[in-house]
Amino acid sequence: MTDVARPGLGSRIGTLVIAFLVGVLYGTLGTVGHRHVLAIGDVVLPWGLVAALIGVAALLVAFRVFSGRLVAAVVGLGVIVAVGVLTLTGPGGSVLVVGDLTGTIWSLGPALITVFVVAWPHLPARSAARAAA
Incomplete structure (x- = not known):
């Protein structure tokens, strides 16, 4: 058995x-892409919003599980x-997050997902004998 050193403060x-920085990058990309839609006849599917929210959830779960x-x-x-900063009005008066339902969901969704993933309790590991049964 080897001794595994704990990472130092700098690490x-x-x-x-x-x-x-990974979170800022993903928040920026999600903000830019959350408005994409797919229109099939009269039905409009907000695939950008869905993909961005699923991506945030997957990113957070991966970091939670491994780190x-x-x-x-x-x-x-x-x-x-990133979402908060990009929600603000730009110097020319333009906005990336519009104050409609899609924009509201994107503004609140990442925060709710973060709270849910971080607050999720640690489940005890299943024993090998119980897993085989």
């Missing part, structure tokens, strides 16, 4: 900075900050 801070609550929370914070 932990670096991980959190990278996690935040823990804190890193997942920081990724979620990065997404929320």
Whole structure:
């Protein structure tokens, strides 16, 4: 059995900075893409919004499973900050997130998903004997 050294403070801070930047990047891409729709006759499918929200959930779950609550929370914070900043009116008066239903869902969805993923309890692992039954 080998001793596994705990990561140092610098490594932990670096991980959190990278996690935040990944969240900002995904929040930016999701904000730009959340308005895409597919129109089939009279039916309009908001595939951009659905893909962005599923992507946020998958990103947070992956970070939660492989890196823990804190890193997942920081990724979620990065997404929320990016969405919040890009919701503001730009210098020319343009906006990326319109104040309609789609924009409201995109503005609130990542925050709700972050809270849900970070607050999800840790489930105990199944024992090998019980899993085989």
